[in-house]
Amino acid sequence: MTMAMTKGTKILITGGAGFLGTQLARALLRQxxxxxxxxxxxxxxxxxxxxxxxxxxxxxxxxDVGDLLERMPSLLAxxxxxxxxxxxxxxxxxxxxxxxxxxxxxxATRALLDGLRAQTMRTGTAPVFFFSSSVAVFGSDPGxxxxxxxxxxxxxxxxxxxxxxxxxxxxxxxxxTRKGYIDGRVARxxxxxxxxxxxxxxxxxxxxxIIREPLAGEAxxxxxxxxxxxxxxxxxxTVAGILAVAQADRDAxxxxxxxxxxxxxxxxRDMLQxxxxxAGKKTVGLVSxxxxxxxxxxxxxxxxxxxxxxxxxxxxxxxxxxxAVIEQYIAQNKTQA
Numbered sequence: 001m002t003m004a005m006t007k008g009t010k011i012l013i014t015g016g017a018g019f020l021g022t023q024l025a026r027a028l029l030r031q032x033x034x035x036x037x038x039x040x041x042x043x044x045x046x047x048x049x050x051x052x053x054x055x056x057x058x059x060x061x062x063x064d065v066g067d068l069l070e071r072m073p074s075l076l077a078x079x080x081x082x083x084x085x086x087x088x089x090x091x092x093x094x095x096x097x098x099x100x101x102x103x104x105x106x107x108a109t110r111a112l113l114d115g116l117r118a119q120t121m122r123t124g125t126a127p128v129f130f131f132s133s134s135v136a137v138f139g140s141d142p143g144x145x146x147x148x149x150x151x152x153x154x155x156x157x158x159x160x161x162x163x164x165x166x167x168x169x170x171x172x173x174x175x176x177t178r179k180g181y182i183d184g185r186v187a188r189x190x191x192x193x194x195x196x197x198x199x200x201x202x203x204x205x206x207x208x209x210i211i212r213e214p215l216a217g218e219a220x221x222x223x224x225x226x227x228x229x230x231x232x233x234x235x236x237x238t239v240a241g242i243l244a245v246a247q248a249d250r251d252a253x254x255x256x257x258x259x260x261x262x263x264x265x266x267x268x269r270d271m272l273q274x275x276x277x278x279a280g281k282k283t284v285g286l287v288s289x290x291x292x293x294x295x296x297x298x299x300x301x302x303x304x305x306x307x308x309x310x311x312x313x314x315x316x317x318x319x320x321x322x323x324a325v326i327e328q329y330i331a332q333n334k335t336q337a
Contacts, residue, residue: 008040009033012080014068014112015087016044017051019195020132023239024084025055034082035128035247045075046087068108076115082128084246085112090202091136091298094162105165113172117181129182130246131173132189133258135231136163138303150303152260152310159301174256186258187245190233190306193271194329203298207232210268211275211326214286223292224268229304231263233318234325235332244314254310262318263306264325274322278330 011034015021025044033039045064050056056063064071068087087108094101109131120126139159140146147154158164170186177184195208206223207230213220233241241261245253253259266274276284308316319325 007037009035009037009081010041010043010079011039011082011084012043012045012075012078013084013086014045014108015085017046017048017063018086019197020192020235020238021046021084021086022050022052022055023235024086024242025050025061026052027239027243029054029058029060031243037081043075043078043080045071069103069111072108072111072115076112076119079119079123080116080127082130082246083112083116084130084132084242085109086132088132088166089162090200091134091160091162092203092205092295094165095160095203095294095298098161101161101165105162106168109169109172113176113182117176120181126180126183128246129173129176129184130242131169131184131186132242133166133170133186134163135188135190135260135263135302135306136160137167137170137188137258139163139301146301146303149305149307150260151307160298170258177256183250184256185245185248185253187241188258188260189238189241190231190261190263191302192235192238193232194325195235196329196333203295204230206295207268207271210271210287211329214275214283215279215326215330217286219286219288221288221290222268222272223290223295224299225291225296226269226272226289227267228296228300229265229267230299230302231265231304231306232322232325233261233264234328236328237262237316237319241311241316244316248314252314254313259310259314260306260308262308262311262316263304264318264322265305266322271322274326277323278326 043062049063089104137156137158141157156167173184176182191204193207194211199205209220
């Protein structure tokens with residue numbers, strides 16, 4: 001008697017060799033399945049090949065290296081049961097280079113959505129499409145001031161190119177989902193801290209740098225007032241949120257609009273005090289105050305306090321404390337800290 005073969009799931013992660021993409025890929029490979037089906041193929045699309053051995057040596061992983069828009073025809077020639085779209089130009093980059101933001105954030109997302117729409121028309125099955133949005137979609141507009149606490153029904157009024165591009169993508173995904181072309185899920189990620197590696201072009205990069213560099217014995221700068229409040233999430237909590245939203249039943253999501261992931265609200269001063277409690281005064285002394293008006297304006301315009309009942313209904317919670325976030329980073333990056 002011939003046994004029927006279990007259908008495997010084919011997954012694409014854009015930005016798959018970046019920090020968050022790598023963490024997501026590792027989590028999926030450890031999980032071994034997605035929405036009840038074994039993972040057959042995990043394609044990681046990025047400008048560079050994945051470097052982490054947990055990912056690069058796994059037989060289920062395929063790397064697609066190059067510019068995302070240029071590689072799109074090749075990527076879309078394959079069928080995908082699920083797509084995690086993490087690739088984007090980041091906040092400070094988009095503010096400095098408007099065309100870069102349009103190309104990387106809007107054009108690439110539209111091309112990906114249209115390719116999946118064509119796939120759905122061929123196969124009759126809409127793939128899961130997860131999009132990583134951002135709290136940068138919120139801002140204080142003269143006609144609609146930013147409330148003290150962001151709730152699930154707070155109207156986004158972005159005040160940066162990056163935030164506007166993310167919000168436009170949210171609406172496109174909601175529309176393609178309404179039409180049945182994709183099964184879209186959007187989560188607004190908090191600033192991820194502490195990220196390992198080197199600083200990137202994000203305005204929020206210092207929110208990892210003021211912890212990561214001192215723990216490595218390196219001097220660094222803080223460009224904002226220490227009393228600036230921010231909404232943060234650890235890497236592990238962020239990946240858990242992404243997987244929960246991507247794998248939830250459609251009805252459990254509570255609609256097509258984006259879900260705000262849980263936030264740990266701290267001030268920069270709180271962060272430095274947590275660092276001192278873990279690593280001592282000498283380590284904190286490596287952080288210098290060097291104001292940067294452009295960074296302070298962008299970061300200061302982001303909301304810091306959230307109430308997220310939709311995320312809570314999926315079992316998601318904020319990190320317990322910022323000290324716990326630092327301890328997580330040290331435990332996972334012993335050679336750097």
